[in-house]
Amino acid sequence: MHSRTPASRPGRPRSAAADAAILAATREALVELGWSKLTLQDVATRAGVAKTTLYRRWAGKNELVVDAVAELFDELRLPDRGSLAADIEGVVLQFAALLDRPECRSGLMAVVAESTRDDLLRERIRGSIVERQKRLVLEGRARATERGELPPEPEDEEEAARTVDLTFDVVAGAVVHRTLVSGKPADEAWVRSFVRVLLLGLAAPS
Amino acid sequence: MHSRTPASRPGRPRSAAADAAILAATREALVELGWSKLTLQDVATRAGVAKTTLYRRWAGKNELVVDAVAELFDELRLPDRGSLAADIEGVVLQFAALLDRPECRSGLMAVVAESTRDDLLRERIRGSIVERQKRLVLEGRARATERGELPPEPEDEEEAARTVDLTFDVVAGAVVHRTLVSGKPADEAWVRSFVRVLLLGLAAPS
Amino acid sequence: MHSRTPASRPGRPRSAAADAAILAATREALVELGWSKLTLQDVATRAGVAKTTLYRRWAGKNELVVDAVAELFDELRLPDRGSLAADIEGVVLQFAALLDRPECRSGLMAVVAESTRDDLLRERIRGSIVERQKRLVLEGRARATERGELPPEPEDEEEAARTVDLTFDVVAGAVVHRTLVSGKPADEAWVRSFVRVLLLGLAAPS
Amino acid sequence: MHSRTPASRPGRPRSAAADAAILAATREALVELGWSKLTLQDVATRAGVAKTTLYRRWAGKNELVVDAVAELFDELRLPDRGSLAADIEGVVLQFAALLDRPECRSGLMAVVAESTRDDLLRERIRGSIVERQKRLVLEGRARATERGELPPEPEDEEEAARTVDLTFDVVAGAVVHRTLVSGKPADEAWVRSFVRVLLLGLAAPS
DNA sequence: GAGTAAACGAGACGGTACGTCGGGTCTTATG
DNA sequence: CATAAGACCCGACGTACCGTCTCGTTTACTC
Numbered sequence: 001m002h003s004r005t006p007a008s009r010p011g012r013p014r015s016a017a018a019d020a021a022i023l024a025a026t027r028e029a030l031v032e033l034g035w036s037k038l039t040l041q042d043v044a045t046r047a048g049v050a051k052t053t054l055y056r057r058w059a060g061k062n063e064l065v066v067d068a069v070a071e072l073f074d075e076l077r078l079p080d081r082g083s084l085a086a087d088i089e090g091v092v093l094q095f096a097a098l099l100d101r102p103e104c105r106s107g108l109m110a111v112v113a114e115s116t117r118d119d120l121l122r123e124r125i126r127g128s129i130v131e132r133q134k135r136l137v138l139e140g141r142a143r144a145t146e147r148g149e150l151p152p153e154p155e156d157e158e159e160a161a162r163t164v165d166l167t168f169d170v171v172a173g174a175v176v177h178r179t180l181v182s183g184k185p186a187d188e189a190w191v192r193s194f195v196r197v198l199l200l201g202l203a204a205p206s
Numbered sequence: 207m208h209s210r211t212p213a214s215r216p217g218r219p220r221s222a223a224a225d226a227a228i229l230a231a232t233r234e235a236l237v238e239l240g241w242s243k244l245t246l247q248d249v250a251t252r253a254g255v256a257k258t259t260l261y262r263r264w265a266g267k268n269e270l271v272v273d274a275v276a277e278l279f280d281e282l283r284l285p286d287r288g289s290l291a292a293d294i295e296g297v298v299l300q301f302a303a304l305l306d307r308p309e310c311r312s313g314l315m316a317v318v319a320e321s322t323r324d325d326l327l328r329e330r331i332r333g334s335i336v337e338r339q340k341r342l343v344l345e346g347r348a349r350a351t352e353r354g355e356l357p358p359e360p361e362d363e364e365e366a367a368r369t370v371d372l373t374f375d376v377v378a379g380a381v382v383h384r385t386l387v388s389g390k391p392a393d394e395a396w397v398r399s400f401v402r403v404l405l406l407g408l409a410a411p412s
Numbered sequence: 413m414h415s416r417t418p419a420s421r422p423g424r425p426r427s428a429a430a431d432a433a434i435l436a437a438t439r440e441a442l443v444e445l446g447w448s449k450l451t452l453q454d455v456a457t458r459a460g461v462a463k464t465t466l467y468r469r470w471a472g473k474n475e476l477v478v479d480a481v482a483e484l485f486d487e488l489r490l491p492d493r494g495s496l497a498a499d500i501e502g503v504v505l506q507f508a509a510l511l512d513r514p515e516c517r518s519g520l521m522a523v524v525a526e527s528t529r530d531d532l533l534r535e536r537i538r539g540s541i542v543e544r545q546k547r548l549v550l551e552g553r554a555r556a557t558e559r560g561e562l563p564p565e566p567e568d569e570e571e572a573a574r575t576v577d578l579t580f581d582v583v584a585g586a587v588v589h590r591t592l593v594s595g596k597p598a599d600e601a602w603v604r605s606f607v608r609v610l611l612l613g614l615a616a617p618s
Numbered sequence: 619m620h621s622r623t624p625a626s627r628p629g630r631p632r633s634a635a636a637d638a639a640i641l642a643a644t645r646e647a648l649v650e651l652g653w654s655k656l657t658l659q660d661v662a663t664r665a666g667v668a669k670t671t672l673y674r675r676w677a678g679k680n681e682l683v684v685d686a687v688a689e690l691f692d693e694l695r696l697p698d699r700g701s702l703a704a705d706i707e708g709v710v711l712q713f714a715a716l717l718d719r720p721e722c723r724s725g726l727m728a729v730v731a732e733s734t735r736d737d738l739l740r741e742r743i744r745g746s747i748v749e750r751q752k753r754l755v756l757e758g759r760a761r762a763t764e765r766g767e768l769p770p771e772p773e774d775e776e777e778a779a780r781t782v783d784l785t786f787d788v789v790a791g792a793v794v795h796r797t798l799v800s801g802k803p804a805d806e807a808w809v810r811s812f813v814r815v816l817l818l819g820l821a822a823p824s
Numbered sequence: 825g826a827g828t829a830a831a832c833g834a835g836a837c838g839g840t841a842c843g844t845c846g847g848g849t850c851t852t853a854t855g
Numbered sequence: 856c857a858t859a860a861g862a863c864c865c866g867a868c869g870t871a872c873c874g875t876c877t878c879g880t881t882t883a884c885t886c
Contacts, residue, residue, distance in 0.1 A: 011830025173379030585791030
């Protein structure tokens with residue numbers, strides 16, 4: 001294993017404070033300017049840092065924004081509200097609130113768009129954002145299985161993973177589409193309808 | 207009603223051929239370069255047109271790409287395969303194929319990202335792309351209701367519209383998320399699983 | 413000889429009023445905008461004329477401005493003030509006043525500058541402006557010779573022409589340089605000093 | 619006195635070589651293209667420099683060309699040929715040769731034309747070109763006075779300055795007009811005639 | 825506590841695209 | 856035919872941002 005903490009390399013160490021300041025400044029700039037008008041010089045200035053310092057740590061705008069946005073998603077929590085439906089409603093509302101924050105709206109879609117032509121960037125997004133948050137699905141599923149609300153997990157691990165992926169794509173996709181494409185709020189009423197369809201299907205009697 | 211066909215305005219009329227050539231050139235450039243490296247000068251050159259001609263018709267890159275991509279979505283058709291599930295599978299596969307085309311991948315997410323800070327652009331996207339394709343949901347729903355696969359539409363018109371919106375967000379969102387965010391193919395197996403969840407719910411016995 | 417008055421050519425005849433309006437509009441625009449910011453579209457609009465009409469009559473900006481400025485020089489008159497010195501002073505003051513008008517300042521030097529790379533333009537300037545005004549030198553010289561202020565003209569015609577040219581270059585050049593390059597007014601005091609040098613030479617006792 | 623050499627300002631210092639390369643490239647482009655077809659991008663490319671570097675140092679085409687042309691004038695020298703007439707003839711011939719160089723012809727008149735509407739530019743021209751070269755008049759005058767060819771300088775300083783200015787306007791103006799407006803060469807014969815008039819006046823017996 | 829090596833702030837630099845503007849040509853319908 | 860209107864192609868404009876570089880300075884660790 002290569003030295004992760006290189007036993008203090010020679011020379012002046014990188015400022016730890018700078019990283020945090022830069023990410024915060026990036027989010028601040030995203031709020032005020034949005035992705036396309038955000039400039040790295042502006043971020044550097046807001047962070048009280050030189051542009052070179054910024055380039056020493058991130059390869060470019062995309063990578064920086066991925067990291068800045070990724071931190072936001074770690075705030076998500078799966079509440080225990082007693083039933084699967086209520087639990088999902090809770091986390092979906094949090095997710096909707098997150099997507100309502102301008103730094104998230106502007107940044108997330110932009111890097112996803114860039115990632116369609118940049119495989120490294122896609123992997124970075126998947127690693128930093130998508131896969132990290134599948135923990136929520138896993139946790140909810142486990143809790144629901146325990147409660148008897150869902151059938152036991154299939155023994156086939158791949159099959160189980162596919163179900164998690166599908167669930168995540170449906171939930172995340174629906175909320176993102178509602179919020180950013182349709183441009184309507186994912187409010188409590190909508191979330192209730194959505195979770196109903198998710199659990200019971202479209203064909204269920206209303 | 208104001209004159210829609212202004213009985214020949216003075217001066218040389220705009221070239222009708224130019225519009226089509228520009229939109230085609232835009233898609234071509236999206237395929238080769240992707241959104242972020244696409245330049246209007248390049249599009250103009252491909253279309254055999256001056257840059258000014260392009261700016262006379264569209265306000266900028268965003269508006270141009272929306273129109274170029276919107277045309278693609280009109281190719282979608284709802285096949286009649288005998289059952290609701292099969293119909294949805296059919297159209298979802300078409301949608302997935304569309305999102306697999308580079309001109310669509312690069313362009314669509316980018317303009318959605320821009321639209322988070324530009325209300326006019328969002329409306330343009332909604333009008334040109336989203337609302338236009340809800341026809342597919344309406345048609346599928348009507349056909350399924352006729353077949354007895356879905357309960358009759360609610361009498362409340364707003365309620366009905368909400369259901370259509372929700373269905374569209376779930377379907378479009380899931381496919382987009384699978385394809386562009388998770389970066390995995392929306393192949394037949396995945397579509398079958400997805401439609402099963404959509405119609406019967408997550409809790410359904412497998 | 414080709415038909416100068418074409419006995420009514422077929423089709424609509426050219427508007428005679430347009431020419432005058434365009435030249436006047438050109439001078440007006442020169443006053444307000446100067447050479448470099450003057451646009452042909454603007455001139456056309458001021459003249460109440462379409463741009464095509466303008467291009468049908470002049471090859472471009474340079475030719476148009478030469479004609480517009482040339483008209484101004486025809487106002488110059490050689491006054492009879494009784495002595496050669498006084499006559500020259502009179503015409504030089506007129507010339508200075510002309511060069512003080514913005515339409516002249518801006519236009520004249522600009523076309524001269526262009527003419528350094530465009531032989532047709534130089535000939536046009538010479539024909540329309542320079543040679544036309546040598547009449548003043550000829551007239552003044554004749555009058556002075558008659559008065560006995562100058563020796564009789566040399567019999568050699570070329571020699572005589574050379575003297576006229578030299579005189580014109582010295583007078584016109586000095587005034588232009590004073591006014592446009594040195595940027596100081598060619599007022600009465602300066603003109604008096606200048607004419608003294610011109611007639612008596614630098615070495616003359618003051 | 620404020621720091622002229624600011625003890626090394628922060629940041630990368632400006633490339634000294636770039637300035638010279640740009641001015642040389644400007645003259646080269648003036649020769650090949652002339653003022654009106656000269657583009658800053660082309661100059662930058664010739665100089666092996668980015669367009670931005672050029673704009674960082676000069677406000678625009680006018681300022682750049684003034685500096686590029688001004689350097690040429692510093693080559694002028696007043697030869698000592700033994701008499702005032704011969705000295706003037708010598709420097710006038712140099713001046714004529716200078717005005718025969720395409721980079722000078724195109725550039726000089728163009729910036730003078732622009733300066734009629736731009737006071738800062740006029741001052742720049744005066745400072746960089748006109749006033750600098752009055753040294754030649756001063757030197758010639760001093761030498762001639764010493765030789766007894768000219769009466770001693772007036773004690774009134776303003777009066778003396780006025781004479782210098784007048785001489786400069788007459789000499790420079792005549793040569794410029796002969797060369798650029800009349801479009802004929804200021805060759806030895808012409809220069810001899812001119813200097814004769816300058817020193818002895820028009821009325822002198824030939 | 826001097827030496828070394830890297831991080832750092834500042835800003836110049838080579839590029840590239842932007843959106844605008846003017847020149848000059850053309851294509852309409854109208855006079 | 857000439858004209859008014861305006862679209863069209865072309866190319867330069869001046870600006871902005873990118874990502875790299877080159878300075879002088881600062882801050883640790885090492886010998």
